[in-house]
Amino acid sequence: MTSITNPILRGFNPDPSIVRVGDDYYVATSTFEWYPGVQIYHSRDLADWQLVARPLRRPAQLDMRGNPDSCGVWAPDLSYADGRFHLTYTDVKRYGRTTRSDRTDVSLRDFHNYWVWCDRIDGEWSDPVHVNSSGFDPALFHDDDGCSWLINMLWDHRPGHKRFAGIVIQQMCLNTGRLLGERHNIFAGSPLGFTEGPHLYKRDGYYHILVAEGGTERNHAVVMARARSLFGPYELHPDGPVLTARDQPGGPLARAGHGDLVETAEGDPWLVYLCGRPLPASDRCILGRETAIQPMRWGEDGWLRTIDGSGRPMASVGSGSVARTLTDDRANFDDPNLPPDFQWLRTPYPDHIFSLTDRPGHLRLFGRESVGSHFTQALVARRQCEWRFSAETQVEFCPANFQQSAGLIHYYNSTKFHYLHITADDTGQPVIQILSVVPDEARPSTTSPAIPIARGPVCLRLDVDHETMRFSYRMADEEAWHEVPGDWDASILSDEATLPYLPNFTGTFVGMACQDMAGTGAVADFDYFHYAERDG
Structure with a gap:
């Protein structure tokens, strides 16, 4: 098998x-x-x-x-x-x-x-x-x-x-x-x-x-x-x-359901179905609903059952132990087409929100609506697929005022995200800070203190370890990373963390975003995006 x-x-x-x-x-x-x-x-x-x-x-x-x-x-x-x-x-x-x-x-x-x-x-x-x-x-x-x-x-x-x-x-x-x-x-x-x-x-x-x-x-x-x-x-x-x-409860695969059957050429039935991998501490599925598969059998009475008859999902199939291959992928944006791991939100007109040819070797995002928009926002991201990973990008962005921002985002939907972004204060000084939006009616959004930075390319990084996320940054000509103070709750980027009147059926993405709520079309150029999973 x-x-x-x-x-x-x-x-x-x-x-x-x-x-x-x-x-x-x-x-x-x-x-x-x-x-x-x-x-x-x-x-x-x-x-x-x-x-x-x-x-x-x-x-x-x-x-x-x-x-x-x-x-x-x-x-x-x-x-x-x-x-x-x-x-x-x-x-x-x-x-x-x-x-x-x-x-x-x-x-x-x-x-x-x-x-x-x-x-x-x-x-x-x-x-x-x-x-x-x-x-x-x-x-x-x-x-x-x-x-x-x-x-x-x-x-x-x-x-x-x-x-x-x-x-x-x-x-x-x-x-x-x-x-x-x-x-x-x-x-x-x-x-x-x-x-x-x-x-x-x-x-x-x-x-x-x-x-x-x-x-x-x-x-x-x-x-x-x-x-x-x-x-x-x-x-x-x-x-x-x-x-x-x-x-x-407590098993490696939760939420098993919504399946479909297929038969092999030999007539053996297999079932695909959705599942979730809950975090051990919070029991939240920050990776969203995923797809699993396992063999089934038709009983002598003509009914379908799992191989062992238990009706339970299988974390592994077959006799051999298969180690999961961890992803370590760097997108350099050298191709005129977006790398296949990336998607964007809602609009069928991608040329309105990004370009891979305006500045060759870069993903250019055109600042559009707010990060909470349900219409046209410039946000390009890929799926988070493991509990422990790092993501890094380098961005060149020259904000003129506080209505312009661009940076690295850890995103579930418009009501749940953590966003390390570059913007400008009232004097035009470039600053870097975190906007955190969470499903909490009493305090739905917070920002970290603004940190002044020099103009020029900036490297942004996030590190996620189960429920905990940390942001850091450095200027492109520096070697040492500067950690932005504070730990952030990654587990709220899940179906389970929500307000009662909102649907939550997707999963967590990590990627790049740009806004210009002044409507002047500021652009942000991203030189690369590096996503690397870690064991555990």
């Missing part, structure tokens, strides 16, 4: 969908407000995965300007039929109320579901076809009679009704994306509730439905049911959840 260390996709990579085409496996994961939309990975052995595509990369396909935090692209479903790859996804435009003073009912949400296709996984995907907006997590099921069906969870906004109102199905034409006939509510879910993330399979005369339940926190679970007819009635799995970590 292949030796695997979970998670296979580290850092923010939730809601996996998997498909096999010949000897090739592909996994698609959610990207929420990060652009381009959807990450697709490739493997031939289920152990080693490489990013090969981000298919939603044109304005006609995806424009998330104005989308709230943790909205945008949810739960892509990747499938293959009629010689083409098919991708369905949700673009969430409204989650509910965004502040405690906003008394709008949280049940009023906007979920728009789309379908795109492509002949090649790394090709130019089609413009999207809107299929419905009745709920989220759309997926395609291609039946053996040639018919294709769209399934998604049904959202019921009416007061007094069950919000997660079941799984609906409707036939879909793969030539046009048109839905045909009536929709049917085929599965109400189990007592765990929060029924979402549906996938359908057909085996030995049964239709098997797989859903995510229990909410995407510690009670998350993979649940299955089956029926002889596509429209049901569906019988729940006799063992309860097929896979969950809800009864295993």
Whole structure:
């Protein structure tokens, strides 16, 4: 058996969908407000995965300007039929109320579901076809009679009704994306509730439905049911959840759920699912929801189970111990294309926020809106994938006033980040300081004392060790680093640290940012970005 260390996709990579085409496996994961939309990975052995595509990369396909935090692209479903790859996804435009003073009912949400296709996984995907907006997590099921069906969870906004109102199905034409006939509510879910993330399979005369339940926190679970007819009635799995970590507190993998099945060429079933690696002290998952995989088995009674029957996630697969390869990557920005590990927020017009050609060998960020903006902000970052790492960059920036800033940011969303930045005081003196924004209604933001610095290129650095983060800086012509006083709480950059009325479904990024809230277009030139993970 292949030796695997979970998670296979580290850092923010939730809601996996998997498909096999010949000897090739592909996994698609959610990207929420990060652009381009959807990450697709490739493997031939289920152990080693490489990013090969981000298919939603044109304005006609995806424009998330104005989308709230943790909205945008949810739960892509990747499938293959009629010689083409098919991708369905949700673009969430409204989650509910965004502040405690906003008394709008949280049940009023906007979920728009789309379908795109492509002949090649790394090709130019089609413009999207809107299929419905009745709920989220759309997926395609291609039946053996040639018919294709769209399934998604049904959202019921009416007061007094069950919000997660079941799984609906409707036939879909793969030539046009048109839905045909009536929709049917085929599965109400189990007592765990929060029924979402549906996938359908057909085996030995049964239709098997797989859903995510229990909410995407510690009670998350993979649940299955089956029926002889596509429209049901569906019988729940006799063992309860097929896979969950809800009864295993303190384990290395938590929050296990939202899965999808694939069969090898030999007919062996494997399950991909999201999980989280909680910090030992705070129990917070600062790396976000990640993707894991493990082998499964079909029992003699025709039900799917884990290999040992426990229903628990496996931290490792196979007999051999596989050491995790730690990343040590330096981006020098010598190429006109952004390195593949980096993404930006919401806008489909990257040339409005950065350039790799205006000053060759540098990433130039154009100062735009505030770091809390949901529209156009110049922030380019990569995922944090381990608990211990360092990040370093060198920036050349000449601020004229306090409304201009640029620097190194440790970012979860617009309400949670730590930002070491260069700005100017009221006399025009360049200074360096930390802006920390945390989910605390009493004291949501703080700044460290401003430290005067000379003009010229400045190197910025952060070091993270589990819950603790420290910033430091030096002028480019200096050798010694100067630590900015104070330890900062890295654990607040997690789903678990939040205000009760905000969605939190993403993960922590580290990167570069630039603002010019005076609207004069100040630029910051970043010479390199070095990200290095450490053991432990």
